[in-house]
Amino acid sequence: MVGEGLLPYQLREHSDYLEVRLEGVIESLVTVEKAAPGRAGQRKVLLNCEAVTEVVADTYTLADQARRVEALGFLVAVYAPRPVLFGLSRQVFLLAHVNEGVSAAVFSDLDAARQWLAAA
Numbered sequence: 001m002v003g004e005g006l007l008p009y010q011l012r013e014h015s016d017y018l019e020v021r022l023e024g025v026i027e028s029l030v031t032v033e034k035a036a037p038g039r040a041g042q043r044k045v046l047l048n049c050e051a052v053t054e055v056v057a058d059t060y061t062l063a064d065q066a067r068r069v070e071a072l073g074f075l076v077a078v079y080a081p082r083p084v085l086f087g088l089s090r091q092v093f094l095l096a097h098v099n100e101g102v103s104a105a106v107f108s109d110l111d112a113a114r115q116w117l118a119a120a
Helices: 059-071 083-096 108-118
Strands: 002-003 009-013 018-026 028-030 044-055 075-079 104-105
Touching: 044 083, 044 108, 059 075, 059 083, 059 104, 075 108, 083 104, 104 108
Parallel strands: 018 044, 044 075, 075 104
Antiparallel strands: 002 028, 009 018
């Protein structure tokens, strides 16, 4: 999942995963393939929410996207250092019935998120 609309994001390719750093207000979503067409083969994604200031996207829409991302075989680590974003991310995965801890996980520690992706 990647923000779209007024939400800027940065892509950083690491040796074994793609980092998507979201910034500002999350209004809507677009798939990783659309945001980074040349990197669509990368199946491990770190969604870095460190610079997110607000989420106005519908929780059920986010959950639907999480289901689709899991069905495509992506592994997603969400770095959400603020408690409200951590809780929202967990809620989205619960609503989506995503296999949390296996195909997706939420972390308040960036190093732990990176380690989880590396071990997957």
